[in-house]
Amino acid sequence: MNKTKIISVVNQKGGVGKTTTAVNLSTALAAIDKKVLLIDLDPQGNLSTGLGIKSENRKINVYDLIMVEQISIEKASTKTKIPYLDIVPSGINLSGIEFELSDDKNRNKKLYNKINKIKNTYDYILIDCPPSLGILTINSLVASELLLVPLQCEFYALEGLAQLLKTVEAVKSNLNPNLQLEGIVLTMYDSRNRLSEDVINDAREHLGNKVFKTIIPRNVRLSEAPSHGLPAILYDRKCMGSEAYIQLAKEFIKRVEAV
Ligand SMILES: Nc1ncnc2c1ncn2[C@@H]1O[C@H](COP(=O)(O)OP(=O)(O)OP(=O)(O)O)[C@@H](O)[C@H]1O
Numbered sequence: 112m113n114k115t116k117i118i119s120v121v122n123q124k125g126g127v128g129k130t131t132t133a134v135n136l137s138t139a140l141a142a143i144d145k146k147v148l149l150i151d152l153d154p155q156g157n158l159s160t161g162l163g164i165k166s167e168n169r170k171i172n173v174y175d176l177i178m179v180e181q182i183s184i185e186k187a188s189t190k191t192k193i194p195y196l197d198i199v200p201s202g203i204n205l206s207g208i209e210f211e212l213s214d215d216k217n218r219n220k221k222l223y224n225k226i227n228k229i230k231n232t233y234d235y236i237l238i239d240c241p242p243s244l245g246i247l248t249i250n251s252l253v254a255s256e257l258l259l260v261p262l263q264c265e266f267y268a269l270e271g272l273a274q275l276l277k278t279v280e281a282v283k284s285n286l287n288p289n290l291q292l293e294g295i296v297l298t299m300y301d302s303r304n305r306l307s308e309d310v311i312n313d314a315r316e317h318l319g320n321k322v323f324k325t326i327i328p329r330n331v332r333l334s335e336a337p338s339h340g341l342p343a344i345l346y347d348r349k350c351m352g353s354e355a356y357i358q359l360a361k362e363f364i365k366r367v368e369a370v
């Protein structure tokens with residue numbers, strides 16, 4: 112097995128498709144027998160809910176993983192319904208963690224220290240970040256080598272990106288020199304909306320080949336699937352959204368696994 116690739120799915124802007132991308136990209140990778148771990152680092156817990164993780168399987172969760180020395184990834188993770196796909200679920204205490212860790216001088220490396228202890232159990236670890244640039248997201252950036260940034264095809268989409276990239280540069284120079292932007296995923300594309308087209312052109316102009324060729328369309332099946340506790344790829348394999356995420360997984364593997 113190759114070295115585990117650790118990826119933050121990150122954008123401090125809310126509702127841009129981070130969780131939807133984390134769930135469906137992971138499922139598409141697991142479907143081709145890649146061993147994948149998802150980490151739900153968002154106090155909202157949408158990723159855990161979207162995968163139908165019951166409360167009895169959340170008793171040891173990402174809060175304990177970060178806060179308790181003895182809790183390992185093995186202990187905090189649970190299987191999903193999807194073969195090859197495990198998850199460290201979110202926990203309700205997570206929302207207080209910024210405050211609890213504010214005096215801890217190792218606060219930015221908590222997740223890194225835990226991930227660092229598992230050796231090549233997984234091909235991929237994807238971390239679903241909350242919509243902020245606080246301690247949780249910094250923990251994710253310190254623990255990762257690659258960033259995947261979903262960008263919603265809407266006005267103002269690029270505005271928050273400069274701030275995100277500034278934070279990434281700061282993390283790179285102070286905490287994690289290996290961090291790289293793997294790619295930008297354009298999400299919720301609506302062909303009837305001319306603005307969508309403008310955002311694509313803008314993104315390609317400014318970010319060049321960092322922008323994935325695959326574009327995720329706005330598709331109602333993608334938004335229905337989480338309420339059934341399933342990734343869209345299992346809920347409706349043939350819908351446009353699922354097809355797009357399967358295509359994205361192919362492009363992603365080609366890029367990430369290219370020598
Ligand atoms: N391509 C899409 N087509 C239609 N609906 C989508 C699409 N992608 C995401 N959604 C829906 O939009 C909402 C926001 O998506 P999602 O939760 O993935 O974003 P997020 O960036 O993780 O949000 P947050 O910042 O709150 O964590 C959800 O209700 C989701 O189901």
Ligand SMILES: [Mg+2]
Nearest residue numbers: 129130153157
């Ligand atoms: Mg989310």
